[in-house]
Amino acid sequence: MVFGEMQKEVLGRDGSGNYMHSTMKDVINLRQVRKAKARQEAEAKAAANRAAFGRSKLEKQSSKAKKDAVNRHLDSHKRDKDA
Numbered sequence: 001m002v003f004g005e006m007q008k009e010v011l012g013r014d015g016s017g018n019y020m021h022s023t024m025k026d027v028i029n030l031r032q033v034r035k036a037k038a039r040q041e042a043e044a045k046a047a048a049n050r051a052a053f054g055r056s057k058l059e060k061q062s063s064k065a066k067k068d069a070v071n072r073h074l075d076s077h078k079r080d081k082d083a
Contacts, residue, residue, distance in 0.1 A: 055063075
């Protein structure tokens with residue numbers, strides 16, 4: 001096989017920062033690919049954190065009140081240790 005005929009698929013990045021498939025003859029900067037991948041992973045982690053921790057004050061107070069009510073209900077039904 002002649003070197004110029006080799007058409008191996010590699011992962012590259014287009015101008016918009018998205019990943020694309022290119023052929024072996026295209027030159028890619030691996031540092032830029034690593035940084036783009038790290039940016040995408042960081043954005044995915046940030047989105048997950050926003051979903052997990054991005055609650056309003058009212059939502060936090062509501063869930064705390066529900067949790068406290070459940071704990072009070074359970075505590076009221078406990079048996080004494082000396083009995």
